[in-house]
Amino acid sequence: MKFGLVNIKSLGFSAAVIVMFVGFGIAAPNFATPGNVFSMLHTMAPLTIASCGIALVILTGKIDISIGSVSFLSASIAGLLMEQLHLPWGLAMPVIMLSAALMGAVNGFLIAILKIDSLIATLGTMIIFRGIALMLTNSRVIALPDDAQFLSNWSIGYFSLDTFIMIIALIAIHALHKATRLGRYINAVGDNEEVAKKVGINTQKTILITYILSGLLAGFSSLCSFIQVGSISGFLGKGLEFNAIAVAVVGGLSLAGGKGKIFPGIFIGAIAFQIISNGLNQISANPYIYQIVTGGVIFIAMLIDSNNSSGLITRFTVKKRT
Numbered sequence: 360m361k362f363g364l365v366n367i368k369s370l371g372f373s374a375a376v377i378v379m380f381v382g383f384g385i386a387a388p389n390f391a392t393p394g395n396v397f398s399m400l401h402t403m404a405p406l407t408i409a410s411c412g413i414a415l416v417i418l419t420g421k422i423d424i425s426i427g428s429v430s431f432l433s434a435s436i437a438g439l440l441m442e443q444l445h446l447p448w449g450l451a452m453p454v455i456m457l458s459a460a461l462m463g464a465v466n467g468f469l470i471a472i473l474k475i476d477s478l479i480a481t482l483g484t485m486i487i488f489r490g491i492a493l494m495l496t497n498s499r500v501i502a503l504p505d506d507a508q509f510l511s512n513w514s515i516g517y518f519s520l521d522t523f524i525m526i527i528a529l530i531a532i533h534a535l536h537k538a539t540r541l542g543r544y545i546n547a548v549g550d551n552e553e554v555a556k557k558v559g560i561n562t563q564k565t566i567l568i569t570y571i572l573s574g575l576l577a578g579f580s581s582l583c584s585f586i587q588v589g590s591i592s593g594f595l596g597k598g599l600e601f602n603a604i605a606v607a608v609v610g611g612l613s614l615a616g617g618k619g620k621i622f623p624g625i626f627i628g629a630i631a632f633q634i635i636s637n638g639l640n641q642i643s644a645n646p647y648i649y650q651i652v653t654g655g656v657i658f659i660a661m662l663i664d665s666n667n668s669s670g671l672i673t674r675f676t677v678k679k680r681t
Contacts, residue, residue, distance in 0.1 A: 372609055372660070373623070376631050383638030390641045397517035399633045404521035405430075405580040405587070407629040409599055410606040411532040412463075412576030414625055415569040417607050418536070420549040420616025421477040423573050425466060426603060428488035430581035430596035433459035435492040438501035438591045448507035455585075456578040462488060463574020467567035485600070493593060501591045510586045521583035528579060532572075533622040545569060549616025605653070606632065608660045615664075631656065 384391035409426050416423045437455045440446040446454075462484070469480040503511070513520045536542040544565045547555040555562050577599075584595055610628030612619030632653060639649050 371663075372611070372631060373627055376627060376634060379631070379634050379638065383634065383641060387638065387641035390638060393517060395637070395641075397519075397522070399630070399637050400522045400525070401519045401587075402637075403629045403633040404519075404525040405583040406599065406602055406606060406632075407525050407625060408528045408583060409577050409580035410603040410610075410625045410629060411528050411621060412573035412580075413600070413603040414607045414610075414612055414619070414621055415532065415536070415545060416477075416573050417604070417612050417614060418545045418549045418616060418619060419566055419569050420552065421470060421566060421569070422604070422614075423466060423481045423570065424478065424600040424604075425462070425481040425485040425488060426573060426577040426580075427596035427599035428485045428492070429459050429462045429574050429577040430584065430599055431591075431593075432462065432488045432492040432495075433578045434581040434585050434591045434595055435496050435501070438503075438585070439495060441504050441507075442501055448504055448510075452582060455582050456575055459578025459581065460571050460575040463571040463577070464567070466574065467570030470570065471563040471566040489596075496591070496593075498593050503585060503589045508589065511589050521586060524579060524583055528576060529622050529626060532576070533620070536621050541565065541568065546617050549618070551617075602632070605657045605660075608664060609656060613664055 380391070389395055409430065413423050413426060433455045436458050437451040440454060441448060441451045466481055466484055469475045469484070470477045510520060515523075536545065544555070544560050547558070547560055548562050548565050552562055555565075577596075580599070581596060585591060588595075606625060606628035607619070608614065608628070609631055610619070610624030610626070612624055635652055635656070636649055639646075639652070
């Protein structure tokens with residue numbers, strides 16, 4: 360059986376997740392209880408959903424650091440519509456996804472059509488989108504309407520609404536990546552964009568679609584955050600982009616593009632960070648230790664990923680010579 364570096368990394372972190380779960384389960388009696396496990400799934404839902412979107416972008420060899428601002432602005436638009444125009448929550452919620460998808464399309468246009476570097480383009484939109492949201496809301500808190508408060512407590516057994524949304528997102532994006540022509544095109548573009556062009560793949564369209572999907576999933580992420588917290592504030596989505604990238608890397612996706620799986624990769628990455636956070640909290644550890652441990656995990660993942668960086672260097676060299 361043949362294993363690539365990305366598969367080895369994914370297997371390694373899968374084993375690490377199991378070891379961490381067992382370790383915290385022994386150290387903290389309440390950690391491994393069904394209630395706490397489903398609480399972790401509930402908490403990690405927004406990050407997992409956003410990570411699915413950014414994973415598609417990473418698979419094309421690009422990056423998107425604007426999803427936190429996309430999440431904040433899309434939720435702010437919907438929140439203001441409900442607060443000031445009394446738009447029913449059932450109509451306002453789709454506005455979150457629509458506006459987020461449009462912002463993703465803006466990113467896609469800048470990168471796929473205007474050929475602006477993905478890091479520079481999304482850095483600019485990250486600042487602009489958050490600035491617009493802060494201007495529209497005046498940096499104040501917008502509460503979820505009273506008639507929509509039940510969404511925060513809606514559940515079937517241990518499964519909350521955002522957990523259902525997370526599961527659906529994981530299944531849908533995994534199926535799109537593995538079972539559709541678009542998924543094959545995404546891998547081809549990430550593996551070598553110039554070769555993908557030569558074999559007839561519309562690379563511009565493929566990249567544009569991935570950014571639209573990244574925006575759309577950032578919208579679903581903000582919807583889950585809105586439901587969980589019951590309000591929107593300037594902190595919504597802050598740091599989401601970097602956490603999502605960390606989840607993707609820890610989950611086995613290569614930043615060189617073209618390699619990795621949405622499932623179980625993204626789930627492994629997200630649950631790893633949630634286990635660390637919840638477990639340290641359960642044993643009453645110093646809260647600052649979480650940042651140190653998380654940074655260490657990211658460093659190890661990046662170190663492993665660097666072993667496969669020759670493809671990235673080669674692709675950039677080809678682009679430069681071209």
